[in-house]
Amino acid sequence: MKRNILFSASMLALAFMTACTSARKPEVENVIYLIGDGMGFGAVTSLLVSEDSLTGFEYAPIVGLSETCSANNYVTDSPAGGTALATGTRTNNGYLGVDPEGNQLTSILRKAQEMGKKTGIVVNTTLTEATPGAFYAGVTSRYRVFDIAKQFTESGVDVAVGAGLDHFINRPDSLDLTATLIEKGYDVYLSWENVLNTASDKFVGILPLGDVHRSKSDNNTAGAAEGQEVCLAAKLAAAAEDGNATHLSEPTVYLEKATAKALDVLSRNSKNGYFLMIESAVIDGYGHNNDPEGLIEEMQEFNRTLLQLVEYVNAHPKTLLVVTADHETGGVGLDYFGYEAGKPRLNFSTHGHTGTVVPVFAYGAGAEAFAGVMKNTDLPKKIEGLIR
Template identity: 35%
Template sequence: MRNFLMRNVRQAFLLALIIGGFTFTGNAQNEYMDPANRKLQETYNGGDFYPVKHYQQNTRKKRPKNVILMIGDGMGLAHAYAGLTANGGHLFLENFKSIGFSKTYSSDNYVTDSAAGGTALACGEKTYNGAIGMNPQKEPIVNIRELAEKKGLQTGLVSTSAITHATPASFIAHQPSRNMYEAIAADFINSGIDVFIGGGVDHFEKRKDGRNLSEELRKDGYQVLYNMDDITGVTSGKLAGLTAPVHNPAEPERGDMLVQSTKTALNILTKNKKGYFIMVEGSQIDWGGHANKTPYVVEEMLDFDKAIGAALDYAARDGETLIIVTADHETGGMSINEGDMSTGKVVGEYTTGHHTGIMVPVYAFGPGAERFTGIMENTDIQKKIKDLLDL
């Protein structure tokens, strides 16, 4: 009875907001955060299972030559277990034997946003919600990708959101607000990054200042391409893959874009003898959590896990690559109250349409993986990578 009453109260509250004309001032980049889209409980009824391969971790090397940091935006334990259930009880994540937890609070809030969370992972310092590569005093902080560039490693970013969105932006830009999308896009110029693939064409080409950043990138030697057929054909050189005006569609509409983008980026970066650093983001796990849509969460989680599988294939073969899989925060306060491993059915329920403050998982595979066990600050992840790569 208590749960029934609480659900009615929540639904009445949301209805009152809508009828009362409550509006959101954020732009279209953040429409997925609108609580009016929430549902307190939804069911994923199951789908096709994909095979999960098991990889042996090479333990001969103590330090990695390459690092692949994979961020499932909004991914908590429930999101991961929802994906595992939906795929008949197995994920590529099961290959990761070194497992820890990360504390995600920001400098000004118990519950972080993706900007502060991304900056902590990229720069190793906690900052205020909304900051991109800036400390609480609004001073730029060097990020791990920039440090890798200075040492001669090649670098890349891949995202299913706009490449200018908070998490990927934290690895490229230094801006006081995550909403400064055109300024963030401008930070790609002269950044030294070798490969980036994601949405956000409009922030590069339809700008208030009249600049066409895509033309500037071409002059700097980048292949600027707009569809996955062209992007996946690139095997060398600098690549800017801009796949949507702003954000890419949800899965399954966008297909295997994340897997193909990950493979393409790794094919290019592995040619560098000094090594590489890449961040790959499964952006829309978070959006499914915001909307409290279990099918959305599950489909995005499975898509992210397939990209993890692609990364594992590289890491297991060369024995010199460390993969870290984590999240910037948990979204939705998701729990799983019913499921079926044999059919893939998942019944998810949620406590909020926003982020929560709970710890998120950290998984590691490859040389140095043992350093990512136990409970740690989110800022420790950057520091551990920095130390392992001797940056």
């Protein structure tokens, strides 16, 4: 009897919710998709307990959980995780923007373009890395970076800022893809100063890796157990350590400043709105390296970008902000021993990724759709449902 009453009550609630949803669809013109690579609950907690003031996460009116499996493992890598978040389809680990049969998938960024929206990509790693690549590329191996760079030139994005110049100019086919971009009407900038000062509506910034993120991790990736994936971001972080790249005076401010610049350009003359994906890539690298200080500092940088976006969304009510991760990295936990207020002692259970659920935080127009437990593939579907 009790079960029947509950059943009837829940059916009524469902009918009511359906009626409400169909009655008034929230007006979503702009979408900002902020992805913390490898940012699981341990990473978020490390920030919450070490910050005195409210973090951007705590301003989220809606919170959900995302199950991050790939098509062929409970534990996803970044290409398959990015593909799920970008296209709404699970694929095999290693695959990027294609399904397990190798068929090209259509990302939410492409769909936004079809709807007449401007699009942008801001990353603190190479533009050809797995997470941004999932939004425009289609390859059966993430390591085909020269193919991915070529596909980037066909992406149609209005604004992109990241690193990875070698993939565009130092190529086995001898092509100069910066020339290709210029032919397609882009302004191409190779220095931070040019990106910061441009008034262009269509540009690509391909900066030295040392300008887009810190690279002062003490550990290297040699600690990863055999057979475990070591992310490209982690390798790049280690490689940049001994490179001769010229550096932005404060690469820790890159992500927030590049984000502000992209928002400025995309919101200018955008009569149909825009879609902007931002990736904070190096949280994952510090998780792989089991580097607690690096991870916390990276989360602080992420938080500054997030706070800025929360403020932006509050001032632009037709904007939806969705924040999540492609997977958790490092099996990060907080240690009981050695407690010191404001200084969390992190422990790690692996040098690889884990299959635990990751958080979803949503703000602004349409945020309600992201409450509850979902699959990684549900996120782009929900976004598409809101902007169509």
